[in-house]
Amino acid sequence: MAKRALIELIDISKKYEDTLVLDELNLTIGENEFVTLLGPSGCGKTTTLRILGGFTSPDTGKVIFDGKDITNLPPNKRHINTVFQKYSLFPHMNVEENIAFGLKISGKSQDYIKDKIKYALKLVNLDGYEKRRPSQLSGGQQQRIAIARAIVNEPRVLLLDEPLGALDLKLRQNMQYELIRLKNELGITFVYVTHDQEEALTMSDIIVVMNQGYIQQIGTPEDVYNEPENAFVADFIGDNNLFSGTMIHDELVEFAGARFACVDKDFGRMRPVDVIIRPEDIVMGEPGEGQIDGVITDVVFKGTHFEIDVTSNGFVWLVYSPKRYAMGTQVSLRVTPFNIQIMNKPESDDEKVAEPDE
Amino acid sequence: MSNLFARREQSRSVERHNSPRHPWLAGPYIFWAAGFIVLPLVLVFYYGLSGPDGTFTLANLAAIAQPIFRNALGQSLLISFGTTAICLVLAYPLAYILSKNRSRSGAFIIILIVLPMWINFLLRILAVQMLIANNGIINMILGHLGLAQMRLINTRAAIFLGTAYDYFPFMVLPIYNAMCKIDHDIIEAAHDLGANALTTFRRIIVPLSLPGVISGIIMVFIPSISEFAIADILGGSRILLFGNVIEQEFNMSNDWHTGSGLSLILMVFIIISMIVMHRVDKDGEGQIIW
Amino acid sequence: MVEKRSVIEKVYIGVIFVLLYVPLGVLAVWSFNNSISRSVWGGFTLHWYADLFRNAEIMSALATTAKLTVSAALIATLLGTLACIGMAAMGKKLQLVLTTTTNIPMLNADIVTGIALMLLFMRFMRLGFSSMLIAHVTLAVPYVILNVMPKLKTTNHAVYEAALDLGATPFYAFIHITLPEIFPGILSGFLMAFTLSLDDFVITYFTKGPGINTISTMIYQQMRRGINPQMYALSTLLFVIILIILLAVNRVSARQDDPRR
Numbered sequence: 004m005a006k007r008a009l010i011e012l013i014d015i016s017k018k019y020e021d022t023l024v025l026d027e028l029n030l031t032i033g034e035n036e037f038v039t040l041l042g043p044s045g046c047g048k049t050t051t052l053r054i055l056g057g058f059t060s061p062d063t064g065k066v067i068f069d070g071k072d073i074t075n076l077p078p079n080k081r082h083i084n085t086v087f088q089k090y091s092l093f094p095h096m097n098v099e100e101n102i103a104f105g106l107k108i109s110g111k112s113q114d115y116i117k118d119k120i121k122y123a124l125k126l127v128n129l130d131g132y133e134k135r136r137p138s139q140l141s142g143g144q145q146q147r148i149a150i151a152r153a154i155v156n157e158p159r160v161l162l163l164d165e166p167l168g169a170l171d172l173k174l175r176q177n178m179q180y181e182l183i184r185l186k187n188e189l190g191i192t193f194v195y196v197t198h199d200q201e202e203a204l205t206m207s208d209i210i211v212v213m214n215q216g217y218i219q220q221i222g223t224p225e226d227v228y229n230e231p232e233n234a235f236v237a238d239f240i241g242d243n244n245l246f247s248g249t250m251i252h253d254e255l256v257e258f259a260g261a262r263f264a265c266v267d268k269d270f271g272r273m274r275p276v277d278v279i280i281r282p283e284d285i286v287m288g289e290p291g292e293g294q295i296d297g298v299i300t301d302v303v304f305k306g307t308h309f310e311i312d313v314t315s316n317g318f319v320w321l322v323y324s325p326k327r328y329a330m331g332t333q334v335s336l337r338v339t340p341f342n343i344q345i346m347n348k349p350e351s352d353d354e355k356v357a358e359p360d361e
Numbered sequence: 362m363s364n365l366f367a368r369r370e371q372s373r374s375v376e377r378h379n380s381p382r383h384p385w386l387a388g389p390y391i392f393w394a395a396g397f398i399v400l401p402l403v404l405v406f407y408y409g410l411s412g413p414d415g416t417f418t419l420a421n422l423a424a425i426a427q428p429i430f431r432n433a434l435g436q437s438l439l440i441s442f443g444t445t446a447i448c449l450v451l452a453y454p455l456a457y458i459l460s461k462n463r464s465r466s467g468a469f470i471i472i473l474i475v476l477p478m479w480i481n482f483l484l485r486i487l488a489v490q491m492l493i494a495n496n497g498i499i500n501m502i503l504g505h506l507g508l509a510q511m512r513l514i515n516t517r518a519a520i521f522l523g524t525a526y527d528y529f530p531f532m533v534l535p536i537y538n539a540m541c542k543i544d545h546d547i548i549e550a551a552h553d554l555g556a557n558a559l560t561t562f563r564r565i566i567v568p569l570s571l572p573g574v575i576s577g578i579i580m581v582f583i584p585s586i587s588e589f590a591i592a593d594i595l596g597g598s599r600i601l602l603f604g605n606v607i608e609q610e611f612n613m614s615n616d617w618h619t620g621s622g623l624s625l626i627l628m629v630f631i632i633i634s635m636i637v638m639h640r641v642d643k644d645g646e647g648q649i650i651w
Numbered sequence: 652m653v654e655k656r657s658v659i660e661k662v663y664i665g666v667i668f669v670l671l672y673v674p675l676g677v678l679a680v681w682s683f684n685n686s687i688s689r690s691v692w693g694g695f696t697l698h699w700y701a702d703l704f705r706n707a708e709i710m711s712a713l714a715t716t717a718k719l720t721v722s723a724a725l726i727a728t729l730l731g732t733l734a735c736i737g738m739a740a741m742g743k744k745l746q747l748v749l750t751t752t753t754n755i756p757m758l759n760a761d762i763v764t765g766i767a768l769m770l771l772f773m774r775f776m777r778l779g780f781s782s783m784l785i786a787h788v789t790l791a792v793p794y795v796i797l798n799v800m801p802k803l804k805t806t807n808h809a810v811y812e813a814a815l816d817l818g819a820t821p822f823y824a825f826i827h828i829t830l831p832e833i834f835p836g837i838l839s840g841f842l843m844a845f846t847l848s849l850d851d852f853v854i855t856y857f858t859k860g861p862g863i864n865t866i867s868t869m870i871y872q873q874m875r876r877g878i879n880p881q882m883y884a885l886s887t888l889l890f891v892i893i894l895i896i897l898l899a900v901n902r903v904s905a906r907q908d909d910p911r912r
Contacts, residue, residue, distance in 0.1 A: 078552040091546040105554030387737025397789040401767030483870040484886040488674030587760035
């Protein structure tokens with residue numbers, strides 16, 4: 004698993020006017036990894052990407068690429084290429100000319116360029132589109148050309164800034180698989196920026212969850228989903244029940260007006276904590292069967308399951324159930340100790356959870 | 362069935378509208394355009410293609426072969442090409458500099474550049490005249506410095522100066538607008554793909570600002586080819602432009618037929634210039650005005 | 652990415668500004684010159700300004716210009732806005748014909764437009780204030796259409812239809828929904844019409860009646876027989892007024908823009 008570090012961001016800080024966008028950020032990206040920077044808008048993920056690409060220079064800190072300091076290297080001198088959010092194809096050039104742009108600048112031969120264009124168009128499934136103008140392509144096609152234009156230069160790292168943001172759902176899902184395939188075929192590092200948690204979970208090797216200029220958690224998709232390190236990550240990734248609670252003592256926590264057994268230890272006695280429970284981990288039963296009782300106050304059909312609100316002691320629980328319940332039904336809820344995730348409350352202002360805007 | 366539905370949807374979408382469906386509201390303007398745009402042009406054609414006795418003739422067009430008219434046309438072409446070139450050379454770098462950082466100050470500088478356009482154009486020419494007259498400011502300064510006086514007024518250079526001064530903002534504005542429309546991401550994309558500043562300028566900014574350049578050229582070329590007042594004031598009566606001879610045909614010789622014939626010739630040049638511009642602007646992405 | 656302008660760029664902007672403003676500055680300075688000569692500074696005076704307002708010829712030209720410009724801009728705005736609404740409801744072909752016709756006065760040389768109108772007026776009516784007014788409206792309407800039409804095309808039809816759906820009559824919906832949306836276009840069309848009319852010399856020159864002058868044609872006449880320094884005073888006054896108006900407009904539009912950013 005331990006891959007060689009290709010990019011290191013060391014103590015990167017960046018201010019725009021009076022807002023601190025990045026605060027002493029440290030991040031190491033390994034070779035041949037698919038790393039996703041995930042977070043709400045304004046969390047600093049795009050700024051991080053722009054610093055990697057060389058479009059923005061950090062106020063402090065260093066960018067190390069393959070052992071060399073490239074902090075002040077302009078974008079045209081970096082072995083890094085970018086796929087922009089709005090595709091940014093050159094509108095006055097056709098597909099072929101767009102793809103050839105970088106190759107011509109680096110002085111490649113006509114034959115080489117021709118081969119590369121063919122190869123790249125095949126790779127993105129658009130062979131035969133050489134003479135089209137960007138305005139004659141759909142959004143998805145434009146995006147694929149943008150990717151082709153970047154990869155023909157054989158960059159060590161491909162930066163992608165919410166490249167699928169403008170596409171509709173179906174196309175987005177297809178493109179996700181294409182990107183994974185591309186990454187495997189090309190064997191280069193992908194750094195991907197998105198605010199879409201599903202996208203991040205589907206594609207990434209490593210997810211870097213960011214908020215307000217800080218990295219909240221770095222981990223595999225499974226880690227980030229199953230073991231969020233703090234309430235922000237838990238809240239941002241997936242639907243969750245987030246309660247404020249108190250750790251009574253080891254393996255016992257109180258929240259939502261009741262006491263629950265849990266598996267966590269070493270928080271101390273009577274400590275304020277955040278408690279997270281995934282809606283799919285809650286089991287509904289007849290009243291009295293579970294740990295607490297409640298009444299069903301909302302039912303929404305979601306295709307694969309029902310999203311059900313259960314109100315109990317004035318708290319609303321979100322529960323996924325395969326079975327339809329009628330509004331007003333009395334039910335009980337049960338959670339196994341293993342599925343109760345407990346986290347320390349943020350201690351300083353810095354770690355405070357911002358409301359994600361999605 | 363679903364096909365039928367789709368077609369229904371489509372025809373519905375064509376019907377969508379955003380204001381009352383009253384084509385007759387354009388009625389007054391249609392009459393206006395017929396009476397005051399089309400009819401006057403018909404008259405120009407009528408007079409231009411007929412003799413004093415009312416019969417059809419091409420003599421009024423052929424009048425362009427007479428030395429006085431031919432020379433005037435030559436002078437006008439020279440002035441308009443020269444003016445257009447001067448304006449373009451000065452305006453392009455300015456528009457580029459101002460569009461490069463689209464701050465409020467850039468927008469404000471543009472307002473200041475357009476501001477003289479709001480001063481009556483004859484007053485602007487008057488100002489230029491004060492500077493370059495034989496007993497004007499420039500010669501006064503030269504005199505104080507003990508240098509030789511310059512004869513500026515009543516020369517072709519004076520007309521160049523006046524027209525370029527007058528039409529300069531018409532060149533800056535469309536180029537600036539076209540450059541501001543270039544998405545900054547596209548410039549970053551070029552850098553990302555290895556282009557340095559010069560390559561980016563040559564391969565991206567110049568071609569993408571071309572529609573603005575074309576608008577600018579048209580907006581300077583057309584008024585300057587038909588100019589007569591500036592030549593009158595700054596060129597004295599030494600240099601006759603095509604506009605001058607047309608004006609004289611109407612106001613001094615009272616020869617509507619020759620005057621109209623020469624006007625038709627002028628229109629031919631304007632049409633040619635616009636066709637050429639459209640050819641250059643092959644994608645049709647450029648707007649003619651602004 | 653905010654780049655700082657380099658020294659060369661600043662110098663270039665500076666040079667252009669000097670070229671643009673020195674003539675106007677000279678005009679302004681000389682409006683205070685207590686000498687009729689163009690090359691001798693005879694001391695500071697305000698008497699050209701005082702004389703200006705006593706000069707019947709200038710005052711009457713000013714009045715004519717004001718009357719002409721305001722009425723031409725108003726008529727052109729009304730005519731052009733109605734034309735846009737009508738054109739939007741027309742078939743594609745008719746719309747194309749009308750748009751092409753509309754483009755003619757914009758693209759044609761002013762001298763041809765002026766002469767064509769003069770021929771019409773001399774044949775079918777007399778030259779006077781009304782002929783000037785018609786000519787100015789003809790010149791200005793295309794610019795109103797140019798400004799209003801794009802706004803009308805980009806307005807949200809769903810909102811208009813929503814108003815109808817909620818029981819509004821087409822007229823009511825137009826006044827309360829469409830008009831506010833296209834108003835910026837109408838306003839800029841009006842301003843452009845106003846500016847064009849104010850600045851026009853060529854078309855006025857050919858369509859004015861004897862004895863009537865606008866500021867433009869009066870200056871042209873004066874220039875041939877020698878300029879009265881009162882004109883320097885007038886141009887300086889006009890410049891200052893326009894500068895103030897523009898600064899005010901800039902202020903207002905800056906304030907309007909800001910919340911959207």
